[in-house]
Amino acid sequence: MSSRPATVPGLGMLRETGKLFALGLDIARGLFQRPFQLREFIQQAWFIASVTILPTALVAIPFGAIISLQFGSLASQLGAESYTGAGSVLATVQQAAPLVTALLVAGAGGSAICADIGARTIREEIDAMEVLGVSAVQRLIVPRVLACMLVAVLLNGMVSVIGVLGGYFFNVVLQGGTPGAYLASFSALAQLPDLWVGEIKALIFGFLAAVVASYRGLNPPPGPKGVGDAVNQSVVITFLLLFVVNVVVTLIYLQLVPPKLG
Amino acid sequence: MGAEVVIEGLTKSFGKQAIWRDVTLNLPPGEVSVMLGPSGTGKSVFLKSMIGLLKPDKGKCEINGTDIVRCSERKLYETRKLFGVLFQDGALFGSMNLYDNVAFPLREHTKKSETEVRRIVLEKLELTGLSGAEDKLPGEISGGMRKRAGLARALVLDPEIILCDEPDSGLDPVRTAYLSQLLIDLNAQIDATILIVTHNINLARTVPDNIGMLFRKELVMFGPREVLLTSDEPVVEQFLNGRRLGPIGMSEEKDSAQMALEQEQADAGHHDGSTEDVRGIVPQLQPTPGLPERQGAIRRKDRVVQVLHTLPEPAREGIIASLTPEERRHYGIPEPAVTAGGRTQVHGNLPAGDVADLPGSPAWPSGEQSAPTQPLRPRRGGA
Numbered sequence: 261m262s263s264r265p266a267t268v269p270g271l272g273m274l275r276e277t278g279k280l281f282a283l284g285l286d287i288a289r290g291l292f293q294r295p296f297q298l299r300e301f302i303q304q305a306w307f308i309a310s311v312t313i314l315p316t317a318l319v320a321i322p323f324g325a326i327i328s329l330q331f332g333s334l335a336s337q338l339g340a341e342s343y344t345g346a347g348s349v350l351a352t353v354q355q356a357a358p359l360v361t362a363l364l365v366a367g368a369g370g371s372a373i374c375a376d377i378g379a380r381t382i383r384e385e386i387d388a389m390e391v392l393g394v395s396a397v398q399r400l401i402v403p404r405v406l407a408c409m410l411v412a413v414l415l416n417g418m419v420s421v422i423g424v425l426g427g428y429f430f431n432v433v434l435q436g437g438t439p440g441a442y443l444a445s446f447s448a449l450a451q452l453p454d455l456w457v458g459e460i461k462a463l464i465f466g467f468l469a470a471v472v473a474s475y476r477g478l479n480p481p482p483g484p485k486g487v488g489d490a491v492n493q494s495v496v497i498t499f500l501l502l503f504v505v506n507v508v509v510t511l512i513y514l515q516l517v518p519p520k521l522g
Numbered sequence: 523m524g525a526e527v528v529i530e531g532l533t534k535s536f537g538k539q540a541i542w543r544d545v546t547l548n549l550p551p552g553e554v555s556v557m558l559g560p561s562g563t564g565k566s567v568f569l570k571s572m573i574g575l576l577k578p579d580k581g582k583c584e585i586n587g588t589d590i591v592r593c594s595e596r597k598l599y600e601t602r603k604l605f606g607v608l609f610q611d612g613a614l615f616g617s618m619n620l621y622d623n624v625a626f627p628l629r630e631h632t633k634k635s636e637t638e639v640r641r642i643v644l645e646k647l648e649l650t651g652l653s654g655a656e657d658k659l660p661g662e663i664s665g666g667m668r669k670r671a672g673l674a675r676a677l678v679l680d681p682e683i684i685l686c687d688e689p690d691s692g693l694d695p696v697r698t699a700y701l702s703q704l705l706i707d708l709n710a711q712i713d714a715t716i717l718i719v720t721h722n723i724n725l726a727r728t729v730p731d732n733i734g735m736l737f738r739k740e741l742v743m744f745g746p747r748e749v750l751l752t753s754d755e756p757v758v759e760q761f762l763n764g765r766r767l768g769p770i771g772m773s774e775e776k777d778s779a780q781m782a783l784e785q786e787q788a789d790a791g792h793h794d795g796s797t798e799d800v801r802g803i804v805p806q807l808q809p810t811p812g813l814p815e816r817q818g819a820i821r822r823k824d825r826v827v828q829v830l831h832t833l834p835e836p837a838r839e840g841i842i843a844s845l846t847p848e849e850r851r852h853y854g855i856p857e858p859a860v861t862a863g864g865r866t867q868v869h870g871n872l873p874a875g876d877v878a879d880l881p882g883s884p885a886w887p888s889g890e891q892s893a894p895t896q897p898l899r900p901r902r903g904g905a
C-alpha cells in the first residue's frame with residue numbers, strides 16, 4: 261500500500277459528488293424526454309405514498325403537539341400568549357412539516373427506491389436494459405424521482421394540516437388558550453408565501469431524496485452486502501443533505517420575503 | 523450480413539487492478555467466435571466493454587465503423603440496437619413474466635402490433651424450449667431456464683451481433699448440445715456475428731470459426747479455430763485439456779515451485795485431472811440439414827486461405843484437410859499428404875515407417891478415445 265501514489269484526501273468524495281450531480285442533470289434532462297413512463301410513475305407514486313402516509317401521520321401529531329406546547333409555555337412566560345397560534349403554526353408549516361416529510365420520504369420511500377434499483381443493478385437488469393437500447397434513467401429513475409416529488413408535496417400538505425390541528429388541539433384544549441386569539445394571531449402574522457416555501461422545500465427534498473437513493477442504487481458497493489450498505493448510506497447522505505439545504509432555503513426565504521408585521 | 527467488430531489496443535483496469543491490456547482482435551462479419559479463459563480473467567468485463575457498459579481506459583472498439591468507446595450517447599444507444607446480449611445470469615427483469623421480458627425489446631423499439639409481438643415472442647420461446655412457461659416470473663424458474671429466456675430476449679430483434687456470456691453454464695450437456703446447434707442454425711439463418719464466452723471445451727472445439735483466449739491480463743491468441751486447437755502454447759493446451767499440469771493455477775497464476783511439485787506428482791503417477799486427450803481439430807458443427815449454408819463460413823474460407831502461408835504447420839494442414847477436393851482445386855492448393863478417413867492428421871507428416879509402428883492401426887482412431895500409444899506426457903496417472 262505504501263507504494264501507492266499519493267492521492268489528495270477528499271478527492272474521492274468530490275468525485276462522488278460530481279457523479280451525483282451528473283445523475284441529477286441526466287434526470288433533469290430525462291424529465292423532458294418522451295415517451296413519459298406514466299404507468300411506472302403512477303405505480304411508484306402509489307407505492308411511495310402507501311409506505312409513507314401512515315408513519316407520516318403518526319409522526320405529525322406529536323410533532324405539532326410538542327411545538328405547540330413548547331411555544332405555548334414559552335409565550336406565556338413572556339406574556340405573549342396571543343401570538344402562540346401564529347408562532348406554532350408558522351414553525352409547523354415552514355420547518356416541521358417539510359422536515360418530517362423529508363425524513364419519511366427519505367427513510368421509507370428513498371430506502372425502498374435504493375433497494376429496488378440496487379437489486380436490479382446487481383442482477384444486471386440495468387445493464388440489460390441499457391444494452392437493449394433503453395435508458396434506465398429515463399425509464400426507471402425519472403418516474404421514481406417525479407413520484408417522490410409529488411408524494412413529498414402531498415405529504416407536506418398533509419403534515420401541515422395535521423400538525424396545525426394537533427397544535428390547535430393541544431394549545432386550546434390542554435393549555436387553556438383561547439380559540440379566538442389563536443386564530444387571530446395566526447391571520448395577523450402568517451401569510452401565503454409561508455405555505456409556499458414549505459411546499460417548495462418539500463419538492464426539493466423529494467427530488468434530493470430520490471436522486472441520492474437512485475445514485476446509490478445504481479452504484480452499490482461491490483459484494484453481497486453492497487445493496488444493504490447502499491440503502492444505509494443513501495438514507496444517511498440524504499438526511500445530511502436535507503438539513504443543509506433546509507438552512508439555505510430558509511435563509512433565502514427570510515431574506516427575500518418580508519415578514520408581515522414589519 | 524452481420525456487423526464487423528474491430529478492436530484495437532483495448533485496455534481496462536478497475537482502479538489499480540489491471541484486467542487486460544492491449545487486446546486487439548477482429549470479429550469478421552457473420553462468423554462465430556469463442557473467447558476462452560480461466561475464471562476471473564475478465565471475459566465478462568470484455569463483453570461489457572464491447573457494448574459500452576464499461577469504459578475501457580484506452581483503445582477503440584468499432585462496430586460497423588462506429589467507435590463505441592468515444593461516440594456520443596445517442597450514437598451508442600443507436601449502435602446497441604444491433605446487439606443481442608445474453609448475460610451470465612440471464613439478467614431478466616424480475617418484475618415481468620417471461621413473455622413480457624421477451625416482448626420488451628419489441629415493444630420498446632418497434633411499432634409492431636400486439637398480435638405480431640405475440641407471434642414473434644412465442645416463436646422465440648419455442649426455439650429456446652420454453653413454450654408453456656410464458657407466465658412464469660424469473661424468480662420461479664431454474665437457472666438454465668433463465669438463461670434460455672435471456673437468449674430468447676436477445677434474439678427477438680434479429681441482432682447483427684450476438685454476445686453470449688457462458689451460454690452453457692447452468693445447462694445440462696444435452697441442452698448445451700441443443701444450444702450449440704441453435705447458435706449455429708441462427709448464424710446460418712440471420713448471418714449474425716456471434717461471440718461466445720465459455721468454459722465448455724466441447725462447445726469451443728465444435729462451434730466456432732475463431733477462438734481466442736484471455737490469460738494473464740492479455741489476449742494470448744486469437745485466430746482461426748485450427749490454430750488454437752493445434753496450438754502447443756502451454757496455456758492453451760492446458761485449458762483445452764482441463765489439466766492441472768501447466769501454467770494455470772487455482773488462483774490464475776502459479777509459481778514455479780507449485781508447478782515443479784505438480785509435475786513431480788504427475789510423474790510419480792498422480793492423476794492430473796484431465797479425462798482424455800482432446801487436442802486436435804474435430805469437424806465443425808454444421809447447420810441443421812435444410813437450412814441455408816452459413817455465409818460466414820464461406821467468407822471465412824476465402825479469408826483463411828489467403829493467410830494460409832502465415833499459419834503454423836499443423837493449423838495449415840487442418841485447414842487444407844477441411845476443404846473439399848473441388849475447393850482445393852479452386853484455391854489452387856495441392857492435395858494434402860496424409861489424411862485419414864476424412865479426419866485430419868494433426869501431428870505432422872510422420873514418415874510412413876513411424877505410422878506403421880503404431881500398434882493396431884495405421885491411422886488415428888476415429889472414436890473419442892485417446893490414441894493407444896504412450897501419451898507424450900502423463901495424462902492418466904500411472905495406469
Ligand SMILES: Nc1ncnc2c1ncn2[C@@H]1O[C@H](COP(=O)(O)OP(=O)(O)OP(=O)(O)O)[C@@H](O)[C@H]1O
Nearest residue numbers: 482536541559560561562563564565566567568610
Ligand atoms: N465493476 C467492477 N468493479 C471492480 N472490479 C470488477 C468489476 N467487475 C469485474 N471486476 C473484476 O474484474 C475481474 C474479471 O471479472 P470477470 O467477471 O470479467 O471475470 P470472468 O472472466 O467473466 O470470470 P468467470 O469466468 O468466472 O465469469 C475480476 O477480478 C473482478 O473482480
Ligand SMILES: [Mg+2]
Nearest residue numbers: 565566610687
Ligand atoms: Mg464472467
